Amino acid sequence: MAYRNLYLSQYLPGSFQQVADDVSNVGIKQYLYQNYVTGNGDNNNNQSGNSASSTVIGRLSCVTSCFQNLVKSKRKAINNEHDTDEGKMVNHEDYFHALKNSCDNVPQCCVEPYILKGYVLPQMPLRYYFKVLWIPNNELFNVWTHLVPCLFFISMLYQFNQSLNLFESWPVLIVTVSAILLTLCSSLAHLFHSRSSFQHCCWFMVDYFGITTFAYSSTVSHFFASSQLSYYNRIGWLNLLVFTLIACCGFLCMSFTQAGNRWQSVENARKMKLWSTVFGYLYGMLPIIHRQVNMAWNSYLINAENDHALFYHKLQFICMLLCPLFYASDLPQKLWPGKFDIFGHSHQIFHVFAALSCYFEIVAIHMDVTDINGPWNALKHQNDFPTFELFCTCALALIVYCIILAIYIARSIHADFIEEIPGCQCSDLNKNQQQKKVD
Known part of the structure; x- marks a missing residue:
């Protein structure tokens, strides 16, 4: 939940921050139900005199964009479990260290399509790469x-x-x-x-x-x-x-x-x-x-x-x-x-x-x-x-x-x-x- 709040705060405009917080706290399904089915949602930010139709369209557009961003963020989190900072801390003495190293932590030209992990570390001494013969x-x-x-x-x-x-x-x-x-x-x-x-x-x-x-x-x-x-x-x-x-x-x-x-x-x-x-x-x-x-x-x-x-x-x-x-x-x-x-x-x-x-x-x-x-x-x-x-x-x-x-x-x-x-x-x-x- 924390990474979703952080992601939303970075990519959604400030005017939609309340919507982002609501979606992150109660979930997308519950938010849609409260605001567009029962009509009991928090409407404090929509008292500027806009018509009901424009309010619904605006909120639906915002929620749709929010949902798409959440899906992209989730996929990225699944495919790249270890981010760059974690990749730097991989211990090359560990026999299974390549299994912890993702494609984000090697030069892009060394990345094979659809191969997510198992990459050896770059910029190591030449003798290190002989380990390729026996480590996973x-x-x-x-x-x-x-x-x-x-x-x-x-x-x-x-x-x-x-x-x-x-x-x-x-x-x-x-x-x-x-x-x-x-x-x-x-x-x-x-x-x-x-x-x-x-x-x-x-x-x-x-x-x-x-x-x-x-x-x-x-x-x-x-x-x-x-x-x-x-x-x-x-x-x-x-x-x-x-x-x-x-x-x-x-x-x-x-x-x-x-x-x-x-x-x-x-x-x-x-x-x-x-x-x-x-x-x-x-x-x-x-x-x-x-x-x-x-x-x-x-x-x-x-x-x-x-x-x-x-x-x-x-x-x-x-x-x-x-x-x-x-x-x-x-x-x-x-x-x-x-x-x-x-x-x-x-x-x-x-x-x-x-x-x-x-x-x-x-x-x-x-x-x-x-x-x-x-x-x-x-x-x-x-x-x-x-x-x-x-x-x-x-x-x-x-x-x-x-x-x-x-x-x-x-x-x-x-x-x-x-x-x-x-x-x-x-x-x-x-x-x-x-x-x-x-x-």
Whole structure:
């Protein structure tokens, strides 16, 4: 009751203070009954000669506005049980301290939609953020859902090295190494991004670098290890340059979403990242789609029913289609805000399908390369087939480009971020600065 009186006194004009006090004391239903049903309410403030109709309309308008403000205040109180002052007093030594830290006490760019609590504290020493690996927080499973696959992919690479010459079978090497890099960069980004707004942007550009390298290696492997000769001969080795340009554009679009907060919202940033990656991914999947169509059309061929690698390509495609659905939908936490703050929210599910997609991709490329009747054995004997050295040259150019662009964006946005006070929200600081300018 006390917070309602305080809220009403702040937002209602002085002429309506009596109405606010009445509503706060007796409740909205009782107030309406007394004043507009029985007519026994206190009319001391309405003896100025106004007509009965204008009095009723005025009071109803005031009560309606009051009721709306009460509802908004109640929702805010429920969603933000700990205000900024309480957030500052969270003890980081407490094992469950992240569960007490709400979204109001971290930089706005670190807030995930419909995730209300479970945020680690900003502006802490670097060693503090290693606690993300074991304390309850909303990044705990975001880290482990990619850290575990990263270790598993490393073990797969070791096993491949025992049975294959990876430099000769380089599509297997590049897709496995890029999957390791993707999951590692993602784990590091979710581990350290909460330290500040600036580091959030920097670490997620590292994450985008991992995504770009895997997308690039995956599309190159599709074309040079999994496509049929009829599709390969349409462009030939020049497609390697096309893939490199697409990867450069993809990294540019994703990094641009971190270039300050002057224009993009969470929705706009997601759209930019989704469309930039979907276009490149679909172009890279064209060899597999062409292969599937030919296999279905020529189902009477002997090797059409024995193409086991194509089955894993399909699984990879299905998992990759599910990734943007969970990434952009915010389900299930959108339906029950606050219920999936620690476990089960959409980004964790997105990570699981992304890791599965990487696994199926590695298995499919490995089968295409090792199968005697696989497309790799026919492709590698083409006169214009690129060497591993040529691929490394293009990949090195892509890496240098990504590093230069990331450094440029990081330096350009560094001045945009003010020094944040622990436990303060960026919007509150902006409001304070605007208030000082007005004063």
